[in-house]
Amino acid sequence: MPHVARIYDYYLGGKDNFPADRQAAEKTLEVFPDAPTAARQNRAFVHRATRYLVAEAGIRQFLDVGTGIPTRPNLHEIAQGIAPESRVVYADNDPIVLAHARALLTSTPEGKTAYLDADLREPEKILASVEIAETLDLDQPIALSLIAILHFIPDSDDPYGIIRRYVSVLPSGSYLALTHGTADFTVEVSAAQEVYRSRGISGTARSRQEVEQFFDGLEIVTPGVAVVHRWRPDAPFGDSLNDAQVSVYGAIARVL
Numbered sequence: 001m002p003h004v005a006r007i008y009d010y011y012l013g014g015k016d017n018f019p020a021d022r023q024a025a026e027k028t029l030e031v032f033p034d035a036p037t038a039a040r041q042n043r044a045f046v047h048r049a050t051r052y053l054v055a056e057a058g059i060r061q062f063l064d065v066g067t068g069i070p071t072r073p074n075l076h077e078i079a080q081g082i083a084p085e086s087r088v089v090y091a092d093n094d095p096i097v098l099a100h101a102r103a104l105l106t107s108t109p110e111g112k113t114a115y116l117d118a119d120l121r122e123p124e125k126i127l128a129s130v131e132i133a134e135t136l137d138l139d140q141p142i143a144l145s146l147i148a149i150l151h152f153i154p155d156s157d158d159p160y161g162i163i164r165r166y167v168s169v170l171p172s173g174s175y176l177a178l179t180h181g182t183a184d185f186t187v188e189v190s191a192a193q194e195v196y197r198s199r200g201i202s203g204t205a206r207s208r209q210e211v212e213q214f215f216d217g218l219e220i221v222t223p224g225v226a227v228v229h230r231w232r233p234d235a236p237f238g239d240s241l242n243d244a245q246v247s248v249y250g251a252i253a254r255v256l
Helices: 004-011 019-031 035-056 075-082 095-104 123-127 130-135 159-167 187-198 208-215
Strands: 061-065 087-092 112-117 143-146 175-181 248-254
Touching: 004 019, 004 035, 004 095, 019 035, 019 187, 035 075, 035 143, 035 175, 035 248, 061 075, 075 087, 087 095, 087 130, 095 112, 112 130, 123 159, 143 159, 159 175, 159 208, 175 208, 208 248
Parallel strands: 061 087, 061 143, 087 112, 143 175
Antiparallel strands: 175 248
């Protein structure tokens, strides 16, 4: 059965995927040929968001849920490149992801990384884990990173409630960073969603307003919820990209 992490790896040109993943990806590309563009821009958002959180917000602790197969530079490499003492816990529910994480996601001597086999929908398990206890200080600010994962959580699983459960234990000064697929700009995303569903993968593209609801009660960082290539870009992108090609929202907000 295909897995979203391995399909995403295929979009990024990776080699850690199986025939079922490649077949699902190719079917998706037939209806949404810009999926690799969306994946690359999503990764670029991770780079900029992590730099912001470390260099400007002063964050030194990260919980990254829905990690995906490691793609360099990884979150901890970006964070530790600025602040070597940064500490990161990665969580994912794909054994292949965890195997790669344990092999490749090595920390600086000053910092620490840990890896946890868990599902986003299990906040109590994640937050009570030994990996969290040994790596992060829950009394100090933490950035919760949920990159391209929430659109795989259907409404029936109460994604907003899941986020509230995580945020409720984060101390003041923590941050929530997330990206989320949307069909606001093109019906191709809805068609891609149907391909995923036909392969047994739940997918729910959400509108800007629906994505904004994940940040209820938090102080959102400028420029707010934006298509990821428009979120604090490193350089002007001119007419080389449009919102339909990317079709992923991203934002960061502070826990009050």
